[in-house]
Amino acid sequence: MSEVTPEEGRRLAEDARDRVRFEEDALALSDQVYRVARRLVSSREEAEDLMQETYARAFRSWRSFQPGTNLRAWLLRILTNLNIDRGRRAQRTPDSQPLEEGDYFLYNKLEESTRESNPDEERVVERLSQDDAVSALSAVPHDFRDAIVLVDIGDFSYQDAAQILDIPVGTVMSRLHRGRRILKRELADRAVGAE
């Protein structure tokens, strides 16, 4: 066995310290990462598996994280890549899907069903149930849902979402735009029934 020189010893100690700090920082973000992960997949079990795979990979490749950059975005990049690797992207939205309605569609539908003249907007939102919101979100096709979950639930900027999903910012914007309209159509179907 060769002796560890003081120089090497110091380097090893620094390395261990950086690694511990990285692991603590990553764990401190786990609640926030989970919140996003949970809505990227359809079940709690899938989200939990994905979280474990993500953290295992992150801890193995911690040296490739650049300190000072966005760690939460870095973790979610790993997570979305793992999600794609698992083949959960088989579902694609065909371009022939009927065009979603405009952005006022949901409000108009809900307002019609309140039987109240000129209701205020909080009363209109109350027409929706929590379960409807969750099931409507999971009915949005993956590519669109990923963008909505990262921006609307994960609070990421368009730029961060683009990096996480490895797509151009313009694509994030168009998926958000269309995805939110699809979401509203799904919400309307649940709240007032498909017509």
Next chain:
Amino acid sequence: MRVEDPCAWCEEILQPYLDRELTDAERAEAEGHLDGCEYCRKRYRFEEALRRFVRQAADEVMAPELKQRLADLRTPLL
């Protein structure tokens, strides 16, 4: 100015408005319309309330067991 159908234009820019992605000029134009149009104003407020609602509805807390399993993945200290 989009005088032909300002409400249709306002509906088109609802999302970029709430995402703060409009130019200053576009935002000023939108706000000018919203000030005077209750129809659009209600729908804008609804959209804000809807986003908050979906965000709260979709929130699910991680199980403590998972948190522990993640902590166990840390590299053991020698």
